[in-house]
Amino acid sequence: AQSVAQPEDQVKVAEGNPLTVKCTYSVSGNPYLFWYVQYPNRGLQFLLKYITGDNLVKGSYGFEAEFNKSQTSFHLKKPSALVSDSALYFCAVRATSGYSTLTFGKGTMLLVSP
């Protein structure tokens, strides 16, 4: 069975500082990996995805994520955090082979202080 772990319930950073939100995954074979963001009282919005190729993936709003196959990780990063980045972030995985549905992590709340 596939799974996603987001080890931090909450990440706090100051505006202007770099941020990292951690994600590790378990899947049979190669993964498709996704990051989504959820603002209060809204549905999830797609940020970025890893399919294949370059391990550094760039997405919306200045976010990027680094795929590390040996560590089975897909950490979300941003060089300079904004207060408006404060939201709930979800990592998700599905296998590339066969048919599987998307499995989400439990989410990490990012709080950026002014």
Place this chain on the structure above:
Amino acid sequence: NAGVTQTPKFQVLKTGQSMTLQCAQDMNHEYMSWYRQDPGMGLRLIHYSVGAGITDQGEVPNGYNVSRSTTEDFPLRLLSAAPSQTSVYFCASAVSSNSPNSPLHFGNGTRLTVT
């Protein structure tokens, strides 16, 4: 382009009542799904559909029914509501189940309380 539209936004039910959560998408997506979001548990898949007339169970299907008579609509039915079904429900769609790297498009959710 409305995307994924869910109605109602809020609903309060008494135990044992039934109701249908509506979901419609205008993107001609083949794949549609229902998730529930509970604190500390992330999103869990209830049911999904890979096309009109085809549905399948997800991780937590008990107590819920679905049907997919058209490409656009994917309603979720609670037959006899229980307090354990208090949650926020999200409908999501994607281009096709044959494009597994296509991102999901989410509605804004229905907040359901069962008393």
